[in-house]
Amino acid sequence: MDRKDWPLFEIFIRPKNxxxxxxxxxxxxxxxxxxxxxxxxxxxxxxxxVSIWAVPAASIAASDPSExxxxxxxxxxxxxxxxxxxxxxxxxxxx
Amino acid sequence: xxxxxxxxxxEQGAPPSPRLxxxxxxxxxxxxxxxxxxxxxxxxxxxxxxxxxxxxxRQISQHAHSEIVGMLPEGNWVTRAPTxxxxxxxxAKVQDEGGHGLYLYSAxxxxxxxxxxxxxxxxxxxxxxxxxxxxxTPTWADIGAIGWLVDGAAIMNQVPLCRCSYGPYARAMVxxxxxxxxxxxxxxxxMLALAQGTPEQKRMAQDALNRWWWPSLMMFGPSDDQSAHSxxxxxxxxxxxxxxxxxxxxxxxxxxxxxxxxxxxxxPELRFDAGTGHYEFGAIDWTExxxxxxGNGPCNRERIEARRKAWDxxxxxxEAAVAHADKRRQRALKKAG
Numbered sequence: 001m002d003r004k005d006w007p008l009f010e011i012f013i014r015p016k017n018x019x020x021x022x023x024x025x026x027x028x029x030x031x032x033x034x035x036x037x038x039x040x041x042x043x044x045x046x047x048x049x050v051s052i053w054a055v056p057a058a059s060i061a062a063s064d065p066s067e068x069x070x071x072x073x074x075x076x077x078x079x080x081x082x083x084x085x086x087x088x089x090x091x092x093x094x095x
Numbered sequence: 096x097x098x099x100x101x102x103x104x105x106e107q108g109a110p111p112s113p114r115l116x117x118x119x120x121x122x123x124x125x126x127x128x129x130x131x132x133x134x135x136x137x138x139x140x141x142x143x144x145x146x147x148x149x150x151x152x153r154q155i156s157q158h159a160h161s162e163i164v165g166m167l168p169e170g171n172w173v174t175r176a177p178t179x180x181x182x183x184x185x186x187a188k189v190q191d192e193g194g195h196g197l198y199l200y201s202a203x204x205x206x207x208x209x210x211x212x213x214x215x216x217x218x219x220x221x222x223x224x225x226x227x228x229x230x231x232t233p234t235w236a237d238i239g240a241i242g243w244l245v246d247g248a249a250i251m252n253q254v255p256l257c258r259c260s261y262g263p264y265a266r267a268m269v270x271x272x273x274x275x276x277x278x279x280x281x282x283x284x285x286m287l288a289l290a291q292g293t294p295e296q297k298r299m300a301q302d303a304l305n306r307w308w309w310p311s312l313m314m315f316g317p318s319d320d321q322s323a324h325s326x327x328x329x330x331x332x333x334x335x336x337x338x339x340x341x342x343x344x345x346x347x348x349x350x351x352x353x354x355x356x357x358x359x360x361x362x363p364e365l366r367f368d369a370g371t372g373h374y375e376f377g378a379i380d381w382t383e384x385x386x387x388x389x390g391n392g393p394c395n396r397e398r399i400e401a402r403r404k405a406w407d408x409x410x411x412x413x414e415a416a417v418a419h420a421d422k423r424r425q426r427a428l429k430k431a432g
Contacts, residue, residue, distance in 0.1 A: 005209075005211065006413075006416070006417070008204070024270075025197075025198055025201045025202075025266075025267070026201045026204070027197060027201065028210055029416075030416035030417050030419065030420035031419075031420035031423060031424070033423075034416060034420070041190075041194075042194050042197050042198075045187075045190070045191070045194065045274075046274070062140065064140070065138070065140045065141045065142070066142070
């Protein structure tokens with residue numbers, strides 16, 4: 001097993017126009033073009049998509065799960081960011 | 096196609112080295128179990144106990160190997176399928192198995208092992224794969240029996256894995272299960288055509304059922320009292336049901352299907368228990384299962400040799416792809432410079 005490693009690509013598929021690309025999995029390929037070709041065979045055998053993104057896994061910056069609390073908890077107590085925080089009399093319509 | 100309860104035996108040789116659990120680790124483990132108990136999914140970069148990671152790498156890679164090796168018994172009939180309709184179906188199915196192997200290798204890689212490492216374990220004979228793929232496929236009816244019974248057993252086993260606590264594995268299983276149901280249906284349809292055909296065709300279908308029935312039951316792995324790691328895997332929610340529970344479900348679902356075909360399950364002790372609502376069945380010959388796991392099944396050597404040959408024969412393709420990618424990169428650089 002002495003070959004040069006093929007880099008890992010993360011694959012994202014747009015199921016249909018109007019929807020965002022969604023992560024579906026990953027694969028190894030020699031380059032981006034081969035990643036797209038293989039992603040088509042691996043992840044769209046039954047009409048699952050109309051567009052593919054192949055992103056080198058090494059290029060993705062990800063947040064650290066251990067920082068989850070410091071990153072995301074502060075949003076929990078900011079209830080004034082949600083529409084239900086504001087009192088509007090029931091008689092007022094269309095708001 | 097499928098993962099098997101091989102864990103108990105596979106791990107006997109390698110007990111985890113005893114070491115002190117620090118206070119910090121105990122806290123992390125407690126928190127981990129709480130998340131699992133609350134049905135939260137565990138994702139690749141989350142903290143997880145080493146045993147959980149090890150168990151998953153082993154199970155997911157065995158599962159991936161099974162998909163890849165599983166292409167071989169069926170590939171045997173691609174060029175000899177009796178009609179074009181059967182041929183395209185079989186080709187699509189074999190292609191699916193290759194895809195399933197890839198989804199699973201991808202899931203395993205999120206746990207910090209490399210693809211080459213896993214493939215190397217298969218080719219060196221170190222890694223296990225499902226015992227079922229070490230049986231030969233001498234007749235066309237075997238293709239029907241594999242789809243109906245082997246994929247049927249696989250579905251029974253895999254549907255609960257869609258709720259496995261490890262996110263990437265669960266997501267891969269959702270895709271696989273969605274695709275697998277066509278496999279089972281094409282197999283049953285094929286068996287139906289043979290069972291309703293000439294007496295000779297019907298005999299061929301019965302012969303295939305006779306050969307695949309017991310190996311299919313063994314696919315669920317050793318019985319519960321022999322399966323040492325079951326309890327831990329249940330607690331981690333890697334496994335949802337015991338081997339025996341799933342086996343019973345498979346028998347209950349499959350016996351009426353065999354009756355519809357007009358075929359006989361090769362088990363003189365099989366009978367329906369009206370009290371429990373389940374079928375009782377005869378004892379499984381675990382010697383055969385253990386021999387196959389040890390590498391002494393009818394096709395173990397042939398399967399691994401076929402994989403090695405495919406790997407070696409494909410070496411120039413892998414090298415050429417890298418050379419081609421390098422050339423394109425150089426050209427793009429030159430153009431930009």
